[in-house]
Amino acid sequence: MSQAKPGAPAPDPAPGDPSPGRRLLRMARPRATKANALAALLAILLGFAVATQVRQNQSLGLESLRQSELVNILDNATLRERTLDQTARELQTTRDQLVSGSTGGAAALKAAQDRLDSLRILAGTARASGPGIRMTISDPGSKVTSPVLLDAVQELRDAGAEAIQINNIRIVASSHFNQGASGIEIDGKSVAPPYTITAIGDPATMSSAMEIPGGLAENVRQLGATITITQSKDLTVGALHPLNAPRYARPVPQQTPAPAP
C-alpha cells in the first residue's frame, strides 16, 4: 500500500528520476483504493467488450451492417448473379448442343444401319429370313415360259414379298427374264424346272394372291403344270445377288446428305 491517499495524484517525480519502468511498476502495485477498484472494473469491462466485439466480428452477419454497405453488397450480389446467370445459360446451351449432338449421332447411326439393312435386302446382297411361302412349279411339258415366272414375281411383289428367290437365283430390281433356246434364263443363267420360288413376306396374303381366280396358280395349271404352295413361319432366302457398281448412273447430289429418318 504505497499510495495512502485515495484519488490523490501520483507523486510527481522530477524528470529523469527513477526510471519510467520503475515508476510504472510502482504504479502497478495493488492499491485498495476505490478508484483503483473502479479502474479494475472498467478494465474488466474493456476486456469483455474487446473479446465480445472480436467474436462478434468473426461471426458477422448482415444484420450489423449499415444501409449503404447493404446496398453495396446487394449491388455486388446482383451483378454477380447476372454474370453467373449468363454463364449458366451459355453452359446450358453448350450442354444441350452436346446432348442433342450425341443422341442425334446415335440416332443417325441407327437410322443409317436400318437403311443399310433394308437396302442390302433390296439389293440382294444379304440373306433374308422370315415368314413366307414356298412354291414349287413342276413343269413336265416345259410349258411354263419366262413371262409366267415374271408374272409370278410381279404378283408376289404386289402381295408384299420382300425377298424372292427362284431356284438359286435371287430376284432383285435389276433381274431380267429371258426365254432362251434352252429354256428360261434369269439374269443370264438358265433355270431348269421344277421351279422353286421362295418369297418372304406375309404368307397368307401371298398365297391367297397366288390362288385367286385368274391368278398365277390357275394359269400354271391351265398350262398343264402343277403348283404347290406351302406357307411357312421361317424361310430363308439364301441366294445372293452379286453387286456391281454402276458404271454410268451417279447419284444426284442432295442438298442435305443426312439420311431420311
Place this chain on the structure above:
Amino acid sequence: MIPALGLLVGLAVGLFLHPTVPLALQPYLPIAVIAALDAVFGGVRAVLDGIFNDKVFVVSFLSNVVVAAFIVFLGDQLGVGSQLSTGVVVVLGIRIFSNVASIRRHLFRA
C-alpha cells in the same frame, strides 16, 4: 496491476461466455472499445508523465466511451453514421498513436 488483471479476466470471460451483442448496441461497441483503449493508453502515459490520477482515469474512460458512442449514435441519426464512425476511429487512432509515442519515449528514451 489490478486493472491489468481485470483486463485479462474480462477477455477470458468474453471468450468463454460467447456473449452476443444486443442489436441496438452493435454499431457502438467497436467505437466504445477504441475510445476505452484510447483512455487506457492515455492513463499509461499519464503514469509515465507522473501525473496519473485514478479519478481522472475513470472519468476520462467513461466519458470517452460515452462520447464516442454518442457521436456514432448522432451520426446514425443524421445518416452519416459510417462516415462519422470512421472519423471517430481516425481521431482516436491518432490519439492512441501519439500516446504510444510518448510512452515509448519514456520507456526507451527514443
